[in-house]
Amino acid sequence: MSEAGARFQYSSDQSVLVYFDSPNESGRAQAQPLQNPITLQANKKVRKLLRLLELERVVGVRNLHPAYCSLLVKFDALKFSHEEVEGILRRFLARLDEVKLSEPRLVEIPVCYGGEFGPDLAEAAGLRGMTAAQVIELHSSVEYQVYFLGFVPGFAYLGELPKELVTPRLAAPRRKVPVGSVGIAASHTGVYPFATPGGWRLLGRTPIKMFRADREGLSLLAIGDRVRFTPIDAQRFAALEREWA
């Protein structure tokens, strides 16, 4: 253990991973760690380190990939060795306590649940012994946190899902999930910004564009934001879709 409980892993010849997890004896993260409050803390450290590295840019650090409880730092291998990058990051880690994260924004995302927009709603309800209405009620009842954006542009990993809704991902992923689909997997939920392959169970769809090249910031959501889903009907969906077109 080192500064801020960080652990380093040299992941390729031009990147290092900084983990804030608590590995067990085999070096693996605990199973089901996201149910654990430690992860929220770990994610806060990820966001603080990210913020610091964005505020005080290091020439030769080329990219940053935040995730639940880790940050991948890609660097110019012609300029730095891994040990040098680790040294730089350790100095940043020693200062995490002084980093103030900005107040989270609350973003409301309208969702039309079920029907053709949410082809897995009924099955998800069945798996957890609930009605579709109860699933909708639960899914839209809580505020989620954006742990990080990853996978594809603008895909926000949101947690925690109410534990009554925790379901495994689909055994066979879909080849193409429609844009705006709202899915759940394990204890997370998220919105597909693009038509991509995907294995999350789809509960509904939003007419809101999650990622737009012509918008400041590009992504509707940013790391650390809070999110709430608001149920809307098909008529409202159509109206909003026209508005966002």
Add this chain to the structure above:
Amino acid sequence: MGVIQVLDPGLFTTVQDLGREGFGPIGVSPSGAADAISLRIGNRLVGNAEASAGLEMTLLGGTFTFPEGAVLALTGSDFGATLDGAPVEIWSSFEAKPGQTLRLGPTRSGARCYLSVGGGVEVKPFLGSASTHILSGLGGHEGRSLRKGDVLSIGAASGSTPARRLATRVMQELKPRKTLRVTHGPQSDWFSETAQRIFYSSTYRVAEESNRMGIRLEGAAVPGPSGGEMISEGVSLGAVQVPEGGKPIVLFVEQQTTGGYPKIANVISADFHRLGQLRPRDEIRFERVELETARALLIKQENLLASDDLIV
């Protein structure tokens, strides 16, 4: 300023430069040329800055005309190019006179051929780069691969360019390798000795469904780690992930930025350009090297590219 008229786009042709770094926090991967070295050399042959945008063609090249003429170079794999019917050599600059037609065919060697043009291909940059990101439909020419009838602007050239060619010595150094060198992956020690032995002793075949996001491999399944759950984390270019089923996938230029599969190895930076030349059904093997070796190979490669007698 001239234009490129696309008479036939070929199988899959996109505008690419060296990609956009720094947008991992919003989930945007760099994209960029699959064989960056070929694009860099192509740019130097026509007198451009190395990072200028060119056209990346895949397996089957296109047909283009240049109404105002242009200085051109083809690099990477040999797609049997002709200019108004006369064969043109790759790795050399040449001039297309106004109205001449450049025609490329199916590949005779690797997967990708680059067309560089004096002045570079000009498109509206997205996040500072001309590179096309196909999955999200961003960057490049309208965020997509080229179609028949597209017209692309050529930037202002730096001046007249004498005919140049790549030194033969350099071509030797950059030649394709079927054994890709890898360093350990972040989860290497999750895999059993048997799994490691299978991975390093097997020959893998590049699957048809490989693309710029990932190179999918067929062959001996690598037994996955038992117990313990992988939490999604940032993934690096060239990471070799082993999903359920044990068929490795090498993450490539349009990679996802995070992923939840364990990674047994990572292709070294000095071999990235070779990944860009792998064709479906090519057979490859993996050879483990240490991080210091990988870095030394990268430095050697960059020194070679920086050498004065690269272009003759």
